[in-house]
Amino acid sequence: MQYMILIYEPAGAYAGSEGRTALExxxxxxxxxxxxxxxxxIQKGGAGLQGVETATTxxxxxxxxxxxxxxxxxxxxxxxxxxxxxxxxxxxALAIARRVPGVAGTKIEVRPxxxxxx
Numbered sequence: 001m002q003y004m005i006l007i008y009e010p011a012g013a014y015a016g017s018e019g020r021t022a023l024e025x026x027x028x029x030x031x032x033x034x035x036x037x038x039x040x041x042i043q044k045g046g047a048g049l050q051g052v053e054t055a056t057t058x059x060x061x062x063x064x065x066x067x068x069x070x071x072x073x074x075x076x077x078x079x080x081x082x083x084x085x086x087x088x089x090x091x092x093a094l095a096i097a098r099r100v101p102g103v104a105g106t107k108i109e110v111r112p113x114x115x116x117x118x
Contacts, residue, residue, distance in 0.1 A: 007106065
């Protein structure tokens, strides 16, 4: 079964020189985890995302019009990246999610992927 592991990081977590050092450490840990999962045939995709300042948020109004509202959604955490994995069950997905690196305050969400028969 496929699961998406979504990584939400605190806003401003990588700001300043200490943040840059933390980012380098976290990225190195992500590369190591991704390499391991890929070698095991578990990881099917994944990527880090550019900063929230590069985002454009579209909001659909009640009458169906699409409005620009942003550059980004106003939240305390930002979606920083994801892993797409294929494992037997939720327990296996959660075991991997517990290994995802992050700074203090990082939240990890695990969601099953809807797979449509082709």
